Amino acid sequence: MENRLTSLYTLQLVDSSLDELQEMKGDLPKIVAELSETVKNKLALKKQLDDILKKSIAGRDKTDVDILTLKEKIEKHKTQQFQVKTNKQYDMLAREMDNAQDKITQLQKEMENLENKAEQAKEDSTKLQPEIEELQSELAERKKELAAVNKEHEDEELKLKHQREKLVSRISKSDYQMYERIRKAKEGRAIVKVQRNSCGGCFNRATPQRVLELRKNSAIITCERCGRILVSDEIVESAKKLL
Ligand SMILES: [Zn+2]
Structure with a gap:
């Protein structure tokens, strides 16, 4: 019975020493974990914004091409109007030109929207960049501090953990x-x-x-x-x- 109590109390001594080591590290492990998470989230957000920027610009360029195609079509119809023989054919071309013009107006609005979206994403992403860099350098600094503290007590911690394992295996x-x-x-x-x-x-x-x-x-x-x-x-x- 004495062994049982002795083992338990020895475990308590080992755990108290491990707690002391942990205390010496202070908030560093927590700070490092939290900073890592924040950096990860900000990077993900920046990637999202950069994707929006890329897609919006691609969309804008495509719309631009579509508008040009429609304008060419209108020019072609204008020439054709001089060559038609009947009023009916003439009106038909006029209607098609009207439709193309309506479509162009709609596309121009879309282009403007995409332009605004791209601009906003670019602005947000640019603003985020220095923030991320600052967080990254703070994280690197804190990691260095933690590594130094860890290194200082590495041997002691290892020894205590080993002792702990042995004791736990002896306790019911x-x-x-x-x-x-x-x-x-x-x-x-x-x-x-x-x-x-x-x-x-x-x-x-x-x-x-x-x-x-x-x-x-x-x-x-x-x-x-x-x-x-x-x-x-x-x-x-x-x-x-x-x-
Ligand atoms: Zn008491």
Whole structure:
């Protein structure tokens, strides 16, 4: 039974050290992740705008060609009007020319719309460019900082993670789950030492009965107030030796 408590408390020591390392990195991992996401989204938005620009210009050019074709058609009809023999043929050509003129007016409006769309997309995309560059350089800077902090503690972190793995493999699944549950709920401290018969987490005084039980180092005793697992000095000492 002492092994069970010792393993758990050793795990607590390892996790606390890992938490400390994490704290040293501060907000950097989060900042890097958030910045990466922002850069990714802005790049996607810029690509969208550039696509709109490209499509609008292609559309405008095509409309331009269509208008030219219609104008040529009108010119051709004008010449033909001089050659027709009947009024009916003459009127028919006139109607076709009217239709072509209407179509040209419509296409010119479309062309103007596409022109405006392209201009807006270009303006938005151009505005976005320096913003993206600034974010990218900030991201690179932050990544460098994080890499430096990581490098500084790389060996220690690796050693702790390795120790953790070994310990977890020795702890029963139910004990581990209980430990993790309390740790999550109690800001990382699932197991605390009893000091002067009080819980080392919330300082609640343990009943004499509990203190007696605790000294046997044979069962998992939790604090009545905060629910953390309580351990005696002996467990603390033997855990330290394991590290
Ligand atoms: Zn407590």
